[in-house]
Amino acid sequence: MEAPTNEQGRPAGAPGDExxxxxxxxxxxSPEALAAARAFAVDCxxxxxDDKCEDIVVLDVSDVSQVTDFIxxxxxxxxxxxxxxxxxxxxxxxxxxxxxxxxxxxxxxTWLLADFVDVxxxxxxxxxxxxxxxxxxxxxxxxxxxxxxxGPLASKRAGGASA
Numbered sequence: 001m002e003a004p005t006n007e008q009g010r011p012a013g014a015p016g017d018e019x020x021x022x023x024x025x026x027x028x029x030s031p032e033a034l035a036a037a038r039a040f041a042v043d044c045x046x047x048x049x050d051d052k053c054e055d056i057v058v059l060d061v062s063d064v065s066q067v068t069d070f071i072x073x074x075x076x077x078x079x080x081x082x083x084x085x086x087x088x089x090x091x092x093x094x095x096x097x098x099x100x101x102x103x104x105x106x107x108x109x110t111w112l113l114a115d116f117v118d119v120x121x122x123x124x125x126x127x128x129x130x131x132x133x134x135x136x137x138x139x140x141x142x143x144x145x146x147x148x149x150x151g152p153l154a155s156k157r158a159g160g161a162s163a
Contacts, residue, residue: 034062040093041058042147043089044121045146045151046146046150047088047092051081052077053074053081054075055075055129057074060141068117068119072122074122079109082109083112085123090103090114106128110125111124111125122134
């Protein structure tokens with residue numbers, strides 16, 4: 001008989017399951033909460049662009065997903081750059097009240113994920129992104145426009161100088 005598993009494929013009752021369940025159960029769908037999540041998703045996309053990620057999209061899945069409201073997807077060119085991009089959005093999340101519930105990477109470092117509950121951030125290497133094709137999976141959802149210009153962390157990266 002196979003042991004029951006949680007949504008991450010780990011044995012049910014694994015460490016962190018209770019925290020994940022509480023975070024997901026406490027999600028609010030108020031207009032204010034959605035606006036805050038949208039703004040954070042856009043900030044993540046801009047930060048990823050500042051970190052030289054490419055082909056960044058923000059998908060609004062709030063009407064079709066019970067797990068998250070926004071998915072941010074970007075392509076990186078190296079393991080180091082991809083980890084830097086995930087680290088940057090995780091640090092920014094802490095300052096904005098969006099603590100990463102967790103972050104994961106596949107064995108080869110070709111897919112990195114940061115889970116902020118209301119926002120999921122994925123950074124792929126190009127071939128892995130093409131293989132999983134998340135944009136096609138969520139093809140019926142709306143795309144959120146990401147404005148041009150530097151992201152929220154640009155002045156901190158430039159040594160604190162204001163733009």
